[in-house]
Amino acid sequence: MSDAAPGPAFSAHHVVEYTYRRSVGPVLGRFFTELRERRIVGIRRADGTVLVPPAEYDPDSGEALDEIVSVGPTGVVASWAWVRQPSAKHPLERPFAWALIRLDGADSSLLHAVDAGHESAMSTGMRVRPRWREATRGEIHDIECFEPEGAS
Amino acid sequence: MRDVAVLSFAQTPYKRREASRSEVEMVMAVVTEAIADSGIPKGAIGFTCSGSSDYIAGQAFAFVGAVDALGAWPPISESHVEMDGAWALYEAWVKIQCGAADSALVFAFGRSSMGRLPETLTMQLDPYTLAPLGIDAVSLAALQARSLLDRGGVTERDWAEIAVRSRRDAMANPFAQLRGESEVDKLLAEPYLVSPLRKHDCPPISDGAAAVVIAADDVARRAGPRPVWIRGIDHRIEPHQPGVRDLTRSPSTSLAGRKAGAVPERLELAELHAPFTHQEWILREALGLGEGLRINPSGGALAANPMMVAGLARIGEAAQRIRESGSGLALAHATQGHCLQQNLVCVLEAE
Missing domain, CATH: 3.40.47.10 (Thiolase/Chalcone synthase)
Incomplete structure (x- = not known):
């Protein structure tokens, strides 16, 4: 044992990552395959409502779901939050909004970014459309972001 | 039992x-x-x-x-x-x-x-549709806060008052991190961090x-x-996807409270694990806690929010306070996940 006064605790550099390759399964697999074709799908629940993104099992009843339905691609902003200073992990480098987007034909909301330019252009209930990535790959980033429907 | x-x-x-x-x-x-x-x-x-x-x-x-x-x-x-x-x-x-x-x-x-905590917490999200977007914990809470503003009945001023009260109460808590007198108007003059949340709406x-x-x-x-004595304890969870839930309500808290036997009128105090100011408002409504009830005499998670500890500390603080006062019932609450996804309620009684 050393008699020295306690100094700073030892530290080491760790990179925290979730580096596994995962199989997405039949339902999200279909969702991402459709995204690659620039289409958005959801899944119908027993009560007729549609979940987007689709889930394999009903979040309330646990019942298995399998009826895929087309939704959107346009929709309405159900909630939003304005990011003044995007982080390196965020999808846009300039100020943008996170939004919960209720796509046309869906009863739940998809989380994504909205590139609206300025906070004053955002409002709950505004209509948005997806901006597709040039080379789609079957992942959530195939939608670069959403943008106000009126924008040119 | x-x-x-x-x-x-x-x-x-x-x-x-x-x-x-x-x-x-x-x-x-x-x-x-x-x-x-x-x-x-x-x-x-x-x-x-x-x-x-x-x-x-x-x-x-x-x-x-x-x-x-x-x-x-x-x-x-x-x-x-x-x-x-x-x-x-x-x-x-x-x-x-x-x-x-x-x-x-x-x-x-x-x-x-x-680490960078808001980004570390991104890793608790669905790795297919949520985590790849890089949405952080403060941004998710801000979406919940906006939904609550849109629903009505609460304002950003109400949230600032929660921050002021928490920091003031924390002055009597030697373990708290963020304490002191602050003014609602000054807090509201601060810029948004992620609108509609300002820094004072978020935990340290x-x-x-x-x-x-x-x-x-x-x-x-x-x-x-x-x-x-632990008179009741229960925990419940809601769906993971934020777009599936009504983020302005916390049915899992209501259910856990009922199962734990919480009777609001009989409580001396409640320690609520609400890392964001607006979440205290949601939890009070979910548990039916009236205006007169003492909430978070410790200062709560707005005064110190050690991850994985703050919920247990609510139980410890509530127990300690009714032990000192000698009698009565207290409610302690803990939350986990984004936007109050999972909630635990514990009812305590001192003899």
């Missing part, structure tokens, strides 16, 4: 960065103090359960390292939850209900300062640890310190 009581509670002072003590040293301090105050000899404690997150420590199986704080010999019956220590307490309570132990040590620790990033000893029936009655 066996009567189970909280016998003791110990916590570290919470700091933005604990630079001189490792997790093991933090845990050792609170475990030693909680056991000494419980009146139960260390060797007689039947079960140990901890709550922590390896993602916050930045190392796989980091929780195993904390067991060093307990001593390597003799072997003990031990478990861990990758959750807030409130859920470790729940596991210990179940273990005691099953008759597998008569007493238990529960502890929790978190040193969030080692905190390092710290806490420990609780619980025991059943005669073991608790004989132990010495006045036991605070």
